[in-house]
Amino acid sequence: MSLAPADELSVAGRRVRCRVSGDGPPVVLLHGIGRTLDDFADQHEGLARDHRVVSVDLPGHGGSAPLDVPHSLPALASAVAEVLDAVGMTGPAHLVGNSLGGALAMRLAVDDPSRAASLVLVNSAGFGKEVTFALRLLALPFARLLLRPHPAIARRTERAIFHDPAYVTEARIATALAAARQPHAARVMLELVRSLGTWRGVRPQWRAELLDAVGALGLPTLVVWGDRDLILPIRHLANARVRFPHARTHLFPDCGHMPQIERAAEFEALVRRFWSEPGAAAGA
Known part of the structure; x- marks a missing residue:
């Protein structure tokens, strides 16, 4: 099984799988760790009706080649910036990130x-120490054994992501397996997990530095969460409200780690309302 068709670019000599479509204010959609741009397929299609939308497989994820340097949040941010330059998106854009993608948008x-x-930070990393036990295990020495691609593991992971089991489809399981079977996938995952945390949880140092720096920017910010998130707990939304008192927040009931999928129409409407507010327009 292969990944769904998408555009392919060569950026700085590295293969990048991405989607670029639409015309209007620029939008960048950033997925989470071990995931692909397909997590934003619904949002890409909807927003591209009147926005220029870029979705990208992060380095070493899905159909994008890995970096030549260790994979870390700053390294991913630099690589995404190169992709945006390559597609001509050099000005201010609405940055939308889920999970690790939220921390990446902030970086x-x-x-x-x-x-x-x-x-727009969607069940975003960076707002607390707590993270699912499965990710904490990856900081341990034997972790590579846990990353062997297997349909049962992929199904269990998808089941943890979504509150409604109807979203655990065979297509999503196939996409997860195709991404996990890339020869570099385990190495990239381990580098990222170990740069961000330990078996005890997410490291506080990078979180504090990043949140302080983002707070100083004063950007229009929307933070959303699903109240049944098993990956990053709902208490992180309360932390976000403290760290970013200027931010708009929204809680989706009976929803897991990916509101952009489980609440696709509501999510798009919420984001569009947020962007229509004074100060949130691209380039304002």
Whole structure:
């Protein structure tokens, strides 16, 4: 089984799987660790009706080749910036990130504020120490054994992500397996997990530095969560409200780690309302 068709670019000599479509204010959609741009397929299609939308497989994820340097949040942000330059998206964009993609959106904004018009942080990493036990295990020495591609493991992972089991489809399981079977996938996952945390949880140092820097930018920010998230617990939304008192927040009931999928229509409407508010327009 292969990944669904998408555009393929060569950026800095590295293969990048991405989708670029639509015309209008620029939007960048960033997925989470071990995932692919397919997690934003519904949002890409909907938003591209009147926005220029870029979805990208992060380095070493899905159909994108790995980096030549260790995979870390700053390294991913630099690589995403290169992709945006390659597709001509050099000005401020609405940065939308789920899970690790949320932390990546924040890192991208901090590293180059001229790229960020607003932030939409979806069940985002960075707001607390707690993370699912499965990810904490990957910080241990034997972790590579846990990353062997297997349909049962892929199904269990998908089941943890979604509150409604109807979203655990054979197509999503096949996509997860195709991504996990890439020869570099386990190495990239371990590098990222170990750069961000330990078996005890997410490291506080990078979180504190990043949140302080993002807070100083004063960007229009929307933070959303699903109340049944088993990956990053709902208490992180309360932390986000404390760290970003200026931010808009929204809680989706009976929803897991990916509101952009489980609540696709509501999510798109919420984001569009947020972008229509004064100060949130791209380039404002």
